[in-house]
Amino acid sequence: MGTLPISRGSVAARTGLGKTTRWAALLALLTVSPFAPALAVDDPVAAFGLESGGTGEVVSVIDGDTVVLADGSEVRLVGIQAPKLPLGRPGFEAWPLADEAKSALETLTLGQVLSLGYGGRRTDRHGRRLAHLFDGAGTWIQGALLDDGFARVYSFADNRALIPEMLTRERRARAAGHGIWRHPFYAVRTADEAGDVIDRFALVEGVVLDTAVVRGRRYINFGEDWRTDFAVTFDRRAAPLFEEAGLDIADLEGRAVRVRGWVESYNGPLIEITHPEQIEVYP
Numbered sequence: 618m619g620t621l622p623i624s625r626g627s628v629a630a631r632t633g634l635g636k637t638t639r640w641a642a643l644l645a646l647l648t649v650s651p652f653a654p655a656l657a658v659d660d661p662v663a664a665f666g667l668e669s670g671g672t673g674e675v676v677s678v679i680d681g682d683t684v685v686l687a688d689g690s691e692v693r694l695v696g697i698q699a700p701k702l703p704l705g706r707p708g709f710e711a712w713p714l715a716d717e718a719k720s721a722l723e724t725l726t727l728g729q730v731l732s733l734g735y736g737g738r739r740t741d742r743h744g745r746r747l748a749h750l751f752d753g754a755g756t757w758i759q760g761a762l763l764d765d766g767f768a769r770v771y772s773f774a775d776n777r778a779l780i781p782e783m784l785t786r787e788r789r790a791r792a793a794g795h796g797i798w799r800h801p802f803y804a805v806r807t808a809d810e811a812g813d814v815i816d817r818f819a820l821v822e823g824v825v826l827d828t829a830v831v832r833g834r835r836y837i838n839f840g841e842d843w844r845t846d847f848a849v850t851f852d853r854r855a856a857p858l859f860e861e862a863g864l865d866i867a868d869l870e871g872r873a874v875r876v877r878g879w880v881e882s883y884n885g886p887l888i889e890i891t892h893p894e895q896i897e898v899y900p
Contacts, residue, residue: 681718736778766796
């Protein structure tokens with residue numbers, strides 16, 4: 618079943634259509650098949666609409682989504698999350714297939730000179746570079762990891778480049794059962810199962826029962842009891858991004874959606890989102 622990543626660069630947002638019309642246009646134009654073809658790239662950084670971050674040789678791989686370049690800088694592959702390793706954190710258990718994901722990234726990058734492309738914020742609070750990576754043949758490293766099922770899409774409001782393409786690749790890998798998608802740890806949860814993954818990043822899907830705005834905060838409810846059932850929320854600071862995408866939460870009522878984010882416990886399981894690409898809407 619195809620799903621809709623609500624994209625900042627949508628045709629509707631550029632043409633300034635009315636709210637209802639924008640939403641209909643997004644449904645019509647941006648709904649994608651899980652088997653949509655991959656984007657062909659000859660000159661990757663420019664072709665993907667990214668800003669050049671130069672090049673660097675990968676001298677080591679820290680985990681499934683972080684590498685070290687010859688100049689000593691660390692690069693966090695932006696837009697994805699690979700299974701996590703402990704990396705010295707006391708009591709932290711490695712996620713399933715974390716070693717395999719690291720090995721996959723080593724195979725793709727170790728010893729190679731890669732091109733870096735920026736599509737948003739360039740460094741994180743740890744000083745790591747936040748970049749898309751491409752090898753000498755034009756292979757998009759994030760895309761390759763998603764294709765093989767060794768990462769999930771993991772995006773932020775200040776780094777939204779290429780999310781629709783990444784979502785397409787993730788869906789294709791999940792449908793084929795590649796990599797992590799064979800393991801129950803990474804299974805898409807139903808709204809009723811969201812309570813099983815508290816304090817974990819997860820994909821949760823269900824039918825929206827109703828929506829509400831309370832003191833500027835938006836709520837998307839999946840059950841009758843807001844005190845115990847799964848819900849999604851975002852605050853007034855995030856609202857302009859959703860408005861720009863033409864997403865009125867009231868239009869989601871009765872729709873089947875998939876949401877991604879960290880599941881918290883607050884009046885039942887809750888995901889707080891910051892940008893519209895965290896919601897995929899079934900047509």
